[in-house]
Amino acid sequence: MARIVMKFGGTSVGDSDRIKKVAHRIKTAVETGNEIAVVVSAMAGVTNQLVTHCHQMTCDQIWAGSSREYDVVVATGEQVITGLLALALQCLGLSARSWQGWQVPICTDGIHGSARIESIQSYKLLNEMTLGNVPVVAGFQGISPKESVTTLGRGGSDTSAVALAVALQADRCDIYTDVEGVYTADPRIVTKARKLDRIAYEEMLEMTSLGAKVLQTRSVEMAMKHRVVLRVLSSFTDAPGTFVCDEDEIVERHLLSGITYSRDDAKITLTKVADQPGIAAAVFGPLADANVNVDMIVQNISEDGKTTDLTFTVAKADLKRAVAVLQRGSALSFDRLIPDSDVVKISVIGVGMRSHAGVAQTMFRTLAERGINIQVISTSEIKISVLISEEYTELALRALHSAYGLDLS
Amino acid sequence: MARIVMKFGGTSVGDSDRIKKVAHRIKTAVETGNEIAVVVSAMAGVTNQLVTHCHQMTCDQIWAGSSREYDVVVATGEQVITGLLALALQCLGLSARSWQGWQVPICTDGIHGSARIESIQSYKLLNEMTLGNVPVVAGFQGISPKESVTTLGRGGSDTSAVALAVALQADRCDIYTDVEGVYTADPRIVTKARKLDRIAYEEMLEMTSLGAKVLQTRSVEMAMKHRVVLRVLSSFTDAPGTFVCDEDEIVERHLLSGITYSRDDAKITLTKVADQPGIAAAVFGPLADANVNVDMIVQNISEDGKTTDLTFTVAKADLKRAVAVLQRGSALSFDRLIPDSDVVKISVIGVGMRSHAGVAQTMFRTLAERGINIQVISTSEIKISVLISEEYTELALRALHSAYGLDLS
Numbered sequence: 001m002a003r004i005v006m007k008f009g010g011t012s013v014g015d016s017d018r019i020k021k022v023a024h025r026i027k028t029a030v031e032t033g034n035e036i037a038v039v040v041s042a043m044a045g046v047t048n049q050l051v052t053h054c055h056q057m058t059c060d061q062i063w064a065g066s067s068r069e070y071d072v073v074v075a076t077g078e079q080v081i082t083g084l085l086a087l088a089l090q091c092l093g094l095s096a097r098s099w100q101g102w103q104v105p106i107c108t109d110g111i112h113g114s115a116r117i118e119s120i121q122s123y124k125l126l127n128e129m130t131l132g133n134v135p136v137v138a139g140f141q142g143i144s145p146k147e148s149v150t151t152l153g154r155g156g157s158d159t160s161a162v163a164l165a166v167a168l169q170a171d172r173c174d175i176y177t178d179v180e181g182v183y184t185a186d187p188r189i190v191t192k193a194r195k196l197d198r199i200a201y202e203e204m205l206e207m208t209s210l211g212a213k214v215l216q217t218r219s220v221e222m223a224m225k226h227r228v229v230l231r232v233l234s235s236f237t238d239a240p241g242t243f244v245c246d247e248d249e250i251v252e253r254h255l256l257s258g259i260t261y262s263r264d265d266a267k268i269t270l271t272k273v274a275d276q277p278g279i280a281a282a283v284f285g286p287l288a289d290a291n292v293n294v295d296m297i298v299q300n301i302s303e304d305g306k307t308t309d310l311t312f313t314v315a316k317a318d319l320k321r322a323v324a325v326l327q328r329g330s331a332l333s334f335d336r337l338i339p340d341s342d343v344v345k346i347s348v349i350g351v352g353m354r355s356h357a358g359v360a361q362t363m364f365r366t367l368a369e370r371g372i373n374i375q376v377i378s379t380s381e382i383k384i385s386v387l388i389s390e391e392y393t394e395l396a397l398r399a400l401h402s403a404y405g406l407d408l409s
Numbered sequence: 410m411a412r413i414v415m416k417f418g419g420t421s422v423g424d425s426d427r428i429k430k431v432a433h434r435i436k437t438a439v440e441t442g443n444e445i446a447v448v449v450s451a452m453a454g455v456t457n458q459l460v461t462h463c464h465q466m467t468c469d470q471i472w473a474g475s476s477r478e479y480d481v482v483v484a485t486g487e488q489v490i491t492g493l494l495a496l497a498l499q500c501l502g503l504s505a506r507s508w509q510g511w512q513v514p515i516c517t518d519g520i521h522g523s524a525r526i527e528s529i530q531s532y533k534l535l536n537e538m539t540l541g542n543v544p545v546v547a548g549f550q551g552i553s554p555k556e557s558v559t560t561l562g563r564g565g566s567d568t569s570a571v572a573l574a575v576a577l578q579a580d581r582c583d584i585y586t587d588v589e590g591v592y593t594a595d596p597r598i599v600t601k602a603r604k605l606d607r608i609a610y611e612e613m614l615e616m617t618s619l620g621a622k623v624l625q626t627r628s629v630e631m632a633m634k635h636r637v638v639l640r641v642l643s644s645f646t647d648a649p650g651t652f653v654c655d656e657d658e659i660v661e662r663h664l665l666s667g668i669t670y671s672r673d674d675a676k677i678t679l680t681k682v683a684d685q686p687g688i689a690a691a692v693f694g695p696l697a698d699a700n701v702n703v704d705m706i707v708q709n710i711s712e713d714g715k716t717t718d719l720t721f722t723v724a725k726a727d728l729k730r731a732v733a734v735l736q737r738g739s740a741l742s743f744d745r746l747i748p749d750s751d752v753v754k755i756s757v758i759g760v761g762m763r764s765h766a767g768v769a770q771t772m773f774r775t776l777a778e779r780g781i782n783i784q785v786i787s788t789s790e791i792k793i794s795v796l797i798s799e800e801y802t803e804l805a806l807r808a809l810h811s812a813y814g815l816d817l818s
Binding site for chain 2: 016019020050053054056057058059061062067068069070071072073075076079080082083084086087088090091093097098100102103147149
């Protein structure tokens, strides 16, 4: 007997037949003697529709995306699915009912459009579950201190599920999606990618932050913090999926767990920046003030001892703003500002790096052999990221995947 | 300065442009110094979609239509519009926010799918309004004693609006729809139909119960009981609309206010029923037990003194059930059971009847002149209804409309 939170994403509840299949899956879990709480997303595509409706109402004064009413509108996507799935479960003879964020309640802060969960009052749900009832909880939504409907931002349902697992002290949180688990690389690009049986929290966190779409980063952070065992699996097959767990629960170690790519970054190079103390502050201070996050940074060795070239990356979405800020920057003197958004960030990730030398070397050699020029490098204890020209994305991923021995044999 | 509840139906909020137009109308009402509360329906067609989704989930055990979860799903239609309209109002510089049934709260009983409003706590809304804010309230929905979402049944938004007007002690409740008011007859059939400036509660009540679609019957009952001045008007024109008010507020009286038709009835004739005491009980008892409402009844004069023919009407939707019940009815002996659903009920309505003789006579003569056979008759103090063959619907309506001098000159 285990207490499990089962979360189903938008494609898993994409139409009435799929909702019924999900219901059968839940029934099986209940009949094998588990205590089940369910968390659902909106039907795939519905949230985007609702967002569009909101933006049609937006104007100069009001940006819908962060408004109280935006949350009122988009939260309905999940509400509909909780009701439909509860009906489907009742038809299978289970006692089930829907729970909206305000009914649980799932208490969040008041930041509309990207609220954070502050607490979940679990006693009502626990009562239900001990009576053998199945609560179907709306993901993505909560209620603010002012008793307004809030939403957690895109992908928020993963976070709802993990937060609920924490509140219910669940043994596991199963995230059902449209892929069979976490892969060593994106299988659509790297056909030889392998599905991982297990992956450590730290690795999963790096992978999601560095481009892997399978889970929402915040949900992994939360699972890691509270040591909730996560499982990512498909709602369309019976494959066992991938466990996200503590490092020491992983028996057979690989040097690397995965290789990711992200096209969300853009590069900015400033040439002939006066090479003197305080220059970094003069560049990055104004960017920080403008809420532009700077990720990778490289400062070339100064040739003449007077000036240097400075290169760094920002989110593509922030590029325009960053350029504007830098050109305004009075305290800052440089020759040219060269923005470049045709770049991709490739990252190799694995806790095995800690104990192995030469991981970076393999990466650099492999890319060099393919004539791929590395523009920027950044590393952490368990990952190495390089910025390269976007056109090499697929080539680089496949080459590295083989070089690190990750290919399916 | 007046306090007004403005209610907008599904076609009035049918797309984003219409929602913006509605917002402008509300702004004008506010700027002319009124205190405004708004009630909205779902976008036209959306509720039907949601109902379809629910029925796709229905099974033998569960009939979705009266389930807790049905209400959870269909209530989202109104929720979306409250958010979108509030955004549109904010873009016009008004301070507005959405209110769901559970937030007001609008307290109902627990009968899902057709809940009744028991009380509305108005103090929060009144605070808003006295501060110059515009509450946008979701019609059609409420919250049950168990804190579940409930809905009032089709057309329920009219009732929400009137109930809110009562709770807010509003001076008037304006119902915005896609017609310019209440007509002497359906203008799509009777081209010479006239729009009424005023109509008495009692008349409006009869008209809605006898087929006029313009308002929901329950909302008129409530308005009459609490003497709320109703106004029916178009959200697409600036025509003044029709006031529904006390009889004595209507200066120039007509003999009739309107002529309606309803195709919702079916006729059942039982031939050679033993003409003896208790026969009515034997027929109508079992029907009542089976929740079949009987409307018009006529028992012919017995020819042989032993048997008689009995004719009555039931809702078309109940015909099958009624026939089944009667054929089972052991205590009941008759020769033949003749069901007939090709019938229409034509009604002439007007408080003027009370003081005028010959109204029925005019009706019977007019129909006779057109060779239209009257199958069943029923009357009340202020209306006369006849059941005729459905094929004569248009002919009968036009003939009666002229005969009673209602035609546009």
